[in-house]
Every structure is written in C-alpha cells, then in structure tokens.
Amino acid sequence: QGHPISPPRSPRRFLVLLNPFAGTGKALSQFETHVMPMLEEMKVRYTLLVTERRNQAYELVRDEDLSGWDVIVVMSGDGLMYEVINGLMERQDRNVSIKKPLAILPGGSGNALAASLNHYSGQTQVTGTKLLNNCTFILCKGRPSPLDLVSLTTSSNRRILSFLSFSWGLISDVDVESEKYRFMGSVRFSIGTFVRLTMLRSYGGCLSYLPARSSSVQQKGTVDAHLLSAPHNSTNNVQNSHTDKGEAQILEDSLLVPLDQPVPSHWTTVPENQFILILLLYQSHLGADLYAAPMVSGLGEGVIQLFYATSSISRKSLLKLFLAMEKGTHLEEPIPHFNHVPVTAFRIEPLEATGIMTVDGESIPCCSVQGQIHRGLGRIINI
Ligand code: ADP
Ligand code: MG
Structure with missing residues (x-):
C-alpha cells in the first residue's frame, strides 16, 4: 500500500564461494585485502560464503534458490568451480541454472580457468596476487560470455x-x-x-x-540448444525454458x-x-x-x-x-x-x-x- 512494487534492484549481486584451504591457504585473507576494496568501490552487493567442507558448495548450488544472485563467484582453485558447475547441472531447472553467470578468482594451486581468462583478456601471463588483481578487474568490468562445457x-x-x-x-x-x-x-x-x-x-x-x-x-548453430526435455526429446532452448519449469531436463550428447x-x-x-x-x-x-x-x-x-x-x-x-x-x-x-x-x-x-x-x-x-x-x-x- 503506497510502497513501490519491488525494491530498487541493485545492478549486481554476487554470491562469493571461497575455499579457505585451497592453494597455500591464503584465499580468505587475499579476498579481504585484494578483492573486497574493489567490490566496495564498485558498489557491488555480495555475500561471502566460506566453505567448511568438500561438496558444501556443490550441495548449496544444487539445492538453494539462486535467483537472488546475479553472479556466482568462486574464489579457490578449479576444484570449487567443478563443484559449482556440477551442482547447477543437478538441479531440476538445470537448463536455466546452467546459464547462471559464473566468475573465478584464483585462490588455489591449480588456477587454470583464471589464467585462461586472464590470457583471453589480452594480459600477459602472471601468477599469484597479480593474477588475482587481473581477475578481480575482469569480475568488476566483464560481462557474461559463453563457456563451453564438456559432458562426460x-x-x-x-x-x-x-x-x-x-x-x-x-x-x-x-x-x-x-x-x-x-x-x-x-x-x-x-x-x-x-x-x-x-x-x-x-x-x-x-x-x-x-x-x-x-x-x-x-556443431554449427548448437549454441544454447543442447537441452532437450526428457520424455519427448522436443527441442527446448533456454529462452523459452520457463514454459516447462519443473520438468526433468537431460543434456543430450548428439555426437x-x-x-x-x-x-x-x-x-x-x-x-x-x-x-x-x-x-x-x-x-x-x-x-x-x-x-x-x-x-x-x-x-x-x-x-x-x-x-x-x-x-x-x-x-x-x-x-x-x-x-x-x-x-x-x-x-x-x-x-x-x-x-x-x-x-x-x-x-x-x-x-x-x-x-x-x-x-x-x-x-x-x-x-x-x-x-x-x-x-x-x-x-x-x-x-
Ligand atoms: P586447489 O587449486 O588448491 O587444488 P581447489 O579449488 O581445486 O583448490 O580445491 C581443492 C579441493 O578442495 C576440491 O576438491 C574442493 O572440492 C575441495 N574443497 C572445497 N572446499 C573445501 C573445504 N572447505 N575443505 C576441504 N576441501 C574443500
Ligand atoms: Mg584443484
């Protein structure tokens, strides 16, 4: 009554999943010193979740309502991103959720995805906090781009x-x-x-x-059209996927x-x-x-x-x-x-x-x- 219909939507809300045991064990302190100031400067709203055990991020991403987050940010090595992507794929609404924009901040010992994105952005190859700074910049300034996934x-x-x-x-x-x-x-x-x-x-x-x-x-023209609805195998691309929400979706490996x-x-x-x-x-x-x-x-x-x-x-x-x-x-x-x-x-x-x-x-x-x-x-x- 008299209130706006919905509160003003902040341009971006991040869910940050951080593995404190990744790499040399400094991910949390590096997040505080290198990433937080930049996010605050950009006026990004974020929630930091520090994982307590393996598969916690997998279960969270599989089971929780993710609609409050515009980006899921992983600060760890590649292993935590693996948990997130496989968690997204276990959801009932996987054809929508697999499109959730993801981001990586290097905090592990194996930071291959972070190094690849740094390379694609035209930066020279760096490691450690230099790579972290570049990836924080990509997180703040970048846009969601198509990511190839291999189904095994x-x-x-x-x-x-x-x-x-x-x-x-x-x-x-x-x-x-x-x-x-x-x-x-x-x-x-x-x-x-x-x-x-x-x-x-x-x-x-x-x-x-x-x-x-x-x-x-x-392969031509198959972007965004991999997910077929389970019982009928009818094409169901992501744009109109809301029409059959709740129906189990499978990923078809046509090759x-x-x-x-x-x-x-x-x-x-x-x-x-x-x-x-x-x-x-x-x-x-x-x-x-x-x-x-x-x-x-x-x-x-x-x-x-x-x-x-x-x-x-x-x-x-x-x-x-x-x-x-x-x-x-x-x-x-x-x-x-x-x-x-x-x-x-x-x-x-x-x-x-x-x-x-x-x-x-x-x-x-x-x-x-x-x-x-x-x-x-x-x-x-x-x-
Ligand atoms: P690194 O690059 O150092 O190997 P990863 O991100 O690959 O870092 O993480 C290593 C492993 O730790 C992964 O298998 C991940 O699933 C697991 N993991 C994530 N959070 C935790 C945690 N809080 N405690 C223990 N293991 C965790
Ligand atoms: Mg690893």
Missing part, C-alpha cells in the same frame, strides 16, 4: 560436466600425487612432474576421437553412442595403445604457468584440444615438452610421439585400471569414459 559419461554411469580438462596418465598422476605439495602453490605441478618423469608409467588403452572439422556441421557400442565409423581410433599421457583441454591454460593450448585464443570456440604421447616418447622429449609449456612454445616444432588434434568428442577405454583420471584437476577412478563438447552451454564473466 563413464562406464560406471556417472555424468560429469567439465569446463577445463580431462586427463589420464602422467598429468593426472601429477595432479593427484602433488596434492601433498599444495602449500607450495602452483610449483607443486613442476615438482610433481619431475618426480613422475623419473619413474614413467605407461597406460594401456584405446583412444578414439571425432576430429573437429568433420563435426563442424553438426556419442553408448559406451558399450563401438565408436561411429567416421571417428578415428589411434593405432597405438600404450600411452604416457592423454590430455583433453578446452581452455588455453592447464595451470597458471602452463600455457598448454596456445591455439585457444578465446572462450566458446567449441573445440576440445586433444594431446597425447605414446609410450615411445623419450624422457628428454617429455622434459622439453613440460619446460616449453610454460611459454606455450611446445608446439612450435614437432616432438616425436607427441600429437595434437582438435576434436569435438572422444572416448578412452583403458585395458586395465591403471592410475587415476582427473576431470578439471579432480580425481575419478580409472574407467572407460567418453565426452563431447557443448559449445556455449554455460556462462562466465569475461572481458
């Missing part, structure tokens, strides 16, 4: 969404084994790599992929056939079956100082970069590869037994369960897995 299916029937990488072999082993060196920050990856190089393991399996060119026709069937005949299967590493990367950086995919120049390109080294690769080549990766010069001249292929879908079928696999740096048990890219399925704040 495992032989144990898990469905996972990934925004960064999938790996098996040397890189995933280093990711997991170096967790104990987290206090060193991103240096943990270099140390872990040198340790692993002295005791190389080979991983037996079958690697297949759909080369990016041959699927460009299918994949079930894992128990052979890959389609137009796929390529690698003839070798002993690998040192397999990496699928959909951003430019694999770590703050690992410029692993220099061919990726921006967000939302709709391509997965597949890298693999077969067991014939020499230690010397591997060392050269990892040293050159800091500057992204590792692809300037060919390295024997190291290959790069742009793809839109892939499948890995291990001969036996060797080592672990990682998705966005988070470990999953070794199993058969396949995935495909969904161009622009999510959104992230970018300049």
